[in-house]
Amino acid sequence: MSGVGSGERILALLGLFSEDRPEWTPEEMMTETGHPRPTLYRYLKTLKEAGLVASLSGATYTLGPRVVELDFLARRSDPLIDAGAPMLRSLCDAWPCTALLVRWYGNRLLCVDSECSADNPKSSYPRGRPMPLARGAISRAIMAHLPRRQMQAKIAENLDQLSALGLGETPEAVAESFRAVRRGGCAIAYGEVTPGVVGVAAPVFDAGQSPVAALGLTLSESAASADALSAISEAVWTKAERISAQLAERGAPQPERTRA
The missing domain is CATH 3.30.450.40 (GAF domain)
Structure with a gap:
């Protein structure tokens, strides 16, 4: 992903979630993206603080409550x-x-x-x-x-x-x-x-x-x-x-x- 900024990499993590794979572990994300552990956890921290992902004791990650809020706003607008x-x-x-x-x-x-x-x-x-x-x-x-x-x-x-x-x-x-x-x-x-x-x-x-x-x-x-x-x-x-x-x-x- 040479030449790709951190913003694009963070958004790419959201792109991992799908109907077939709605839940990911950090290890699975690292395998899929190639991000080192410190980098991945830094990105996940940013997404979690924004409410875009949620985790259960850090073991697995799913999409977060902000996505539901955005869907509500999208329906209205x-x-x-x-x-x-x-x-x-x-x-x-x-x-x-x-x-x-x-x-x-x-x-x-x-x-x-x-x-x-x-x-x-x-x-x-x-x-x-x-x-x-x-x-x-x-x-x-x-x-x-x-x-x-x-x-x-x-x-x-x-x-x-x-x-x-x-x-x-x-x-x-x-x-x-x-x-x-x-x-x-x-x-x-x-x-x-x-x-x-x-x-x-x-x-x-x-x-x-x-x-x-x-x-x-x-x-x-x-x-x-x-x-x-x-x-x-x-x-x-x-x-x-x-x-x-x-x-x-x-x-x-x-x-x-x-x-x-």
Whole structure:
């Protein structure tokens, strides 16, 4: 990690925690990061004092209470949730489904809000749980609407997974399947994330050219008739456009006030 400052190294420690590994011992952290013991404990002391990690007698470390506080503040301030929550409820009122808002950041898809009206939902992505990058309608809705160079880069990074889904054997073939999604509106995927579940998704934009999120809906294949999917696709696309319009409006420059 030559050339990386202590701030970046401290943040990298937070990146160790995941759904699969929510708890770490100092020895495991040293093995993973290569930090000497004094350096690691200095970083952990900084994180603990900030409330970002917590420990039980110093034996193991987990994420700390400040993370919960930050999540509360994020819920209160996130314009995507503010604009999208009514749309999620509207979709769930219309169909027995799970409706999701998924934010695209870095190289990840993260559910930031969801509603469920299905009696026995087959899939669950609560707030904070990452979603597959190269599988499902939400992934496709975002990747298909990325700027050309960015889309090509993501295809190259995930070509094996995309080809396994039948989207094409070459980068150009996959790109053409994405262009078809772009021309057709919503992305629709059958059982790619959860068997027996159909996903429908549309991209969400702010004032920029690249999608920042997606609005998605999942429901059982038994409820996904052709007529239902047509109506659902229209509703998801329309509501995603409304969210995009609200985000763009909030991000627009405000007119300068003149002195009286």
